[in-house]
Amino acid sequence: MSMSSADGQARLLARRGPSKLARREAIEGYLFVLPAILGFFIWVAGPMVASVAISLSRWDLFTPPVWVGAANYAKLGPDPLFSKSLVNTAFYTFVGVPLHLIVALLAAMLLNVKVYGISIYRTAFYVPSIVPVVANTLLWLWILQPEFGLANAVIDLVGLPRQTWLHDPVLAKPVFIVMSLWSLGTQMVIFLAGLQGIPETLYEAAAIDGAGRITRFQSVTLPLLSPVVFFNLVIAIIGSFQVFAVAFIATQGGPNDETLFYVLYVFRHGFEFFNMGYAAALAWVLFAIVLVFTLIQFAMSRSWVYYESYLKR
Amino acid sequence: MAELALSRKEQAAGRTGWRPRASRLVWYVPLTLWGAVLLVPLYWLIASSLKERGQVFVVPPIWIPDPIVWENYPRAFSVLPFGMFLRNSLTIVVLNLIGVLLTSSMAAFGFSRMRFPLRNLWFALIISTMMLPGVVTLIPTFIVFKSLNWVNTFLPLIVPTFFGGGAFNIFLFRQFFLTIPYEMDEAARIDGASSFRVYWQIILPLSGPVLASVGIFNVVWNWNDFLHPLIYLHGEERLTVAVGLRLFQGMYWQDWSLMMAASTVMLLPMLVLFFVAQRYFVQGVTVTGFGGR
Numbered sequence: 192m193s194m195s196s197a198d199g200q201a202r203l204l205a206r207r208g209p210s211k212l213a214r215r216e217a218i219e220g221y222l223f224v225l226p227a228i229l230g231f232f233i234w235v236a237g238p239m240v241a242s243v244a245i246s247l248s249r250w251d252l253f254t255p256p257v258w259v260g261a262a263n264y265a266k267l268g269p270d271p272l273f274s275k276s277l278v279n280t281a282f283y284t285f286v287g288v289p290l291h292l293i294v295a296l297l298a299a300m301l302l303n304v305k306v307y308g309i310s311i312y313r314t315a316f317y318v319p320s321i322v323p324v325v326a327n328t329l330l331w332l333w334i335l336q337p338e339f340g341l342a343n344a345v346i347d348l349v350g351l352p353r354q355t356w357l358h359d360p361v362l363a364k365p366v367f368i369v370m371s372l373w374s375l376g377t378q379m380v381i382f383l384a385g386l387q388g389i390p391e392t393l394y395e396a397a398a399i400d401g402a403g404r405i406t407r408f409q410s411v412t413l414p415l416l417s418p419v420v421f422f423n424l425v426i427a428i429i430g431s432f433q434v435f436a437v438a439f440i441a442t443q444g445g446p447n448d449e450t451l452f453y454v455l456y457v458f459r460h461g462f463e464f465f466n467m468g469y470a471a472a473l474a475w476v477l478f479a480i481v482l483v484f485t486l487i488q489f490a491m492s493r494s495w496v497y498y499e500s501y502l503k504r
Numbered sequence: 505m506a507e508l509a510l511s512r513k514e515q516a517a518g519r520t521g522w523r524p525r526a527s528r529l530v531w532y533v534p535l536t537l538w539g540a541v542l543l544v545p546l547y548w549l550i551a552s553s554l555k556e557r558g559q560v561f562v563v564p565p566i567w568i569p570d571p572i573v574w575e576n577y578p579r580a581f582s583v584l585p586f587g588m589f590l591r592n593s594l595t596i597v598v599l600n601l602i603g604v605l606l607t608s609s610m611a612a613f614g615f616s617r618m619r620f621p622l623r624n625l626w627f628a629l630i631i632s633t634m635m636l637p638g639v640v641t642l643i644p645t646f647i648v649f650k651s652l653n654w655v656n657t658f659l660p661l662i663v664p665t666f667f668g669g670g671a672f673n674i675f676l677f678r679q680f681f682l683t684i685p686y687e688m689d690e691a692a693r694i695d696g697a698s699s700f701r702v703y704w705q706i707i708l709p710l711s712g713p714v715l716a717s718v719g720i721f722n723v724v725w726n727w728n729d730f731l732h733p734l735i736y737l738h739g740e741e742r743l744t745v746a747v748g749l750r751l752f753q754g755m756y757w758q759d760w761s762l763m764m765a766a767s768t769v770m771l772l773p774m775l776v777l778f779f780v781a782q783r784y785f786v787q788g789v790t791v792t793g794f795g796g797r
Binding site (some may be wrong): 213216217218219220222223224226228229230233234235237238239240242245252295298301302304305306308309310312314315316317318319321322323325327329330331332333334336338339341344347348371380388410425429432433434436440454457460461462467470471474475477478481482485486 | 749
């Protein structure tokens, strides 16, 4: 490397012009980003291309792959579990995500109140989100245990009929959604950061104009928070479409396939039945769905997300 | 940047005579109620782990374990090789940490402080993978590792991290590096420092906060990761805590105090990390939008 003295380098610069230095910088620059570029090809671009080919073949990994064209995709339509897993995942996403975001926003607003000891409350609200997903799921399995679990003990106290929770085909999915509300720390903290970024002067101005609590929320908080809401929404939907571990541990997709979520179904075909072709086709369909929803959200965001570049600093 | 602790703005308000007004006290009611509801499951986790077997299956449930039995913890370590699971998880976590801190900061250095052709194109390509659902690459990557005979080794869980360490982390490092004045680099270069020395001796030492955020985020993610160890690790001697806990579930599915003890052991390091480095912990969450799952 250029360990020569400074004036040596300057002389070099004067003699040959900047092009040699520029070339050197280009080579060094590429060396810095080389692992990342290689990673892009080895772990993303390459697998994606391979995945197209795999999805067009039948392959159990033990015998050589057989080219079957679009047969795997043609199988999707008549496959009842494909549509079932899609419906389950859609329910979990389109009921769960809005609920999750609303509750997280409420929590963030509550935690943005200026009272003594608020940071202790913030910690308390966040701590459940630290519990690793496996531990989290086992804990909820125990809470929801039909005979000796805490949930039915509470139900007894209130005097309602006991439930079987995750064993109940109707309740299972809503229970998963409620479980997810326990760990809302991530979204909550992002909302809290957003709320703290709203200048106090805007609220004061609105109050002087006679705006009440609700008007202030509608015309100051919501518009200024909309980029954060949008961010949370996009990330939450991508994540929610890929829900896996909770259902894999708690229900294995049961009862009656009511909690057979999409990635669980991909996993079954890929790693239990070794239908690599069909699993790859399933994965591509999920990719298409997530992409479409992300694009729709970006398109729709123009009408409701408010970017106030002139207000910031 | 939001923190769970009071933000600077709030502290300033506190110093200038900001006092809790009586009307504000009413907020303590929802705060306390909601907070209590959130903490009950956590209490239940720990209380159950300290219960005698006879106190677990009781209606109505016993709230305070009496006597407090620590025995479930050593039992968790003896009925299954839980110590080995911990060691496996730790190995994967530490090696990933090295991979991610090294290669994503290098890439970010290249993308923010070096000029080379097609730089922005490469950066855009890599960043675009942030939106990619991981499921799409799961099957082909598995096939690659299987053909390399890497299944049931730690390699599939470690090696990819050494190739850029993930788009999000590159993005985070780059955002931070952009805030460091370029005069620092120029001064060092005039003194004859190579690009690598600028990166290693100027930029990295100034990057403590982002190293901490990315590092903690990565530790949490790998500690919690369930899907990848599930796919790649099969032998009991290779399992991480996350997938090992599932063995408990399969074999001791009625032994709830044992499972709660094992779950608490899995939670404990994360809890310690959270309380020791809360600031960076939360910062990582705010900037990445992910809570490690």
